[in-house]
Amino acid sequence: MPVDAPPPRIRSDDPASFAASVLRDRHPAIVARVLADLPLPAAARDGLAGLLQDPTVTPLPRDAHDHEDWDRWGEPYFGQSMFEVPFLWAENYFYRRLLHATGYHEPGPWRGIDPFGPQKAADLPGEDELRAVQESGDALLHLPEDEQASALVAAALWGNRADLGFQLAHGLAQAQADLVADDTELLWKRLAGGGTVCVVADNAGRELLPDLVLIDFLLRAGRVRRVELHVKPAPYFVSDALTADVLAELRRFPADSAIGRRLWAALRAGTLELVTDPFYCAPLEFAQLPAGLAARFGAATLTILKGDLNYRRLVGDRSWAPETSFADVTGYFPGPVAALRTVKSDVVVGLAAGVEERLPASWRTSGAFAMVQVRG
Numbered sequence: 001m002p003v004d005a006p007p008p009r010i011r012s013d014d015p016a017s018f019a020a021s022v023l024r025d026r027h028p029a030i031v032a033r034v035l036a037d038l039p040l041p042a043a044a045r046d047g048l049a050g051l052l053q054d055p056t057v058t059p060l061p062r063d064a065h066d067h068e069d070w071d072r073w074g075e076p077y078f079g080q081s082m083f084e085v086p087f088l089w090a091e092n093y094f095y096r097r098l099l100h101a102t103g104y105h106e107p108g109p110w111r112g113i114d115p116f117g118p119q120k121a122a123d124l125p126g127e128d129e130l131r132a133v134q135e136s137g138d139a140l141l142h143l144p145e146d147e148q149a150s151a152l153v154a155a156a157l158w159g160n161r162a163d164l165g166f167q168l169a170h171g172l173a174q175a176q177a178d179l180v181a182d183d184t185e186l187l188w189k190r191l192a193g194g195g196t197v198c199v200v201a202d203n204a205g206r207e208l209l210p211d212l213v214l215i216d217f218l219l220r221a222g223r224v225r226r227v228e229l230h231v232k233p234a235p236y237f238v239s240d241a242l243t244a245d246v247l248a249e250l251r252r253f254p255a256d257s258a259i260g261r262r263l264w265a266a267l268r269a270g271t272l273e274l275v276t277d278p279f280y281c282a283p284l285e286f287a288q289l290p291a292g293l294a295a296r297f298g299a300a301t302l303t304i305l306k307g308d309l310n311y312r313r314l315v316g317d318r319s320w321a322p323e324t325s326f327a328d329v330t331g332y333f334p335g336p337v338a339a340l341r342t343v344k345s346d347v348v349v350g351l352a353a354g355v356e357e358r359l360p361a362s363w364r365t366s367g368a369f370a371m372v373q374v375r376g
């Protein structure tokens with residue numbers, strides 16, 4: 001059933017809201033960390049300071065390569081405070097301004113330098129971790145199918161909460177208990193049949209690792225023929241994965257690691273393809289997909305969207321009643337879609353009646369709960 005009267009988009013104008021806390025507290029902390037991590041020149045430092053001093057939404061400077069796009073996207077919001085415009089839009093705008101301040105897109109010595117690079121580098125898994133992952137990955141092949149499914153999905157879902165080895169040994173029961181919606185069985189059924197699966201990545205580092213293990217497993221076990229791994233075209237929301245981050249992680253695998261070698265070979269062979277698109281750093285939701293991405297998702301057996309931000313962009317960053325049907329809200333998506341999401345913001349759909357009442361008050365933002373939702 002189509003959702004014809006969606007609730008309002010979330011804004012940050014209530015000072016007590018999570019959205020307001022992100023703009024008011026998290027953004028200054030992000031800027032402070034970039035300033036501490038990089039010896040940026042004075043103009044860049046001033047640009048970053050200006051971003052925090054004045055919350056007014058203004059057009060991008062005329063030298064920004066994409067200022068015409070942002071003129072169009074920002075037209076309804078110019079002159080308003082970032083706290084008054086939709087939260088998701090304001091966050092996108094913040095990251096775009098931050099990249100302009102550091103000169104990421106502009107010609108010059110700072111072009112292409114990831115302002116979050118030092119933070120991402122610190123989160124790359126170590127050699128021991130990668131060896132443990134290799135062993136766990138091998139062990140998985142000998143498990144009954146339902147255990148393979150729950151282990152791989154739980155690891156991909158919880159990302160940095162625990163490594164795959166830990167999940168297999170101790171963490172699974174707890175991981176499952178903290179799932180507030182669990183379509184794992186349906187997800188696993190869809191991850192078969194030899195077609196193409198699109199994985200829309202979220203964070204690099206320890207969150208990307210289980211994604212890579214899942215992709216390797218699907219290809220190795222012959223459950224799918226091809227995987228597309230969709231990454232961001234530019235630094236975004238601090239830790240989101242770029243092509244460079246995927247390569248850095250693959251290079252981290254020890255030379256004798258079979259997983260690392262298989263994934264490298266899959267990239268060369270095209271059974272694993274890296275995909276990116278400007279859409280991934282635009283202040284848009286998946287309902288506004290460009291034709292190229294829509295065609296890819298339409299042709300895939302399944303698209304898996306990882307993480308909270310992709311979830312917000314999938315269902316719409318709105319104050320939905322939590323029992324609103326996931327299938328209805330995502331009915332527009334061009335093909336079967338799954339969301340694997342640790343709940344880190346206020347947006348929720350697809351909850352069974354009565355579930356929310358049993359959860360702690362802060363459950364939507366604590367990062368302690370997760371959802372696996374599938375529209376097949």
Ligand SMILES: O=P(O)(O)OC[C@@]1(O)O[C@H](CO)[C@@H](O)[C@@H]1O
Pocket residue numbers: 022026091202203237306307308309310342344345
């Ligand atoms: O997509 P991720 O990495 O799971 O989460 C990103 C995220 O925590 O950042 C926002 C605040 O900036 C949250 O609302 C949001 O969902």
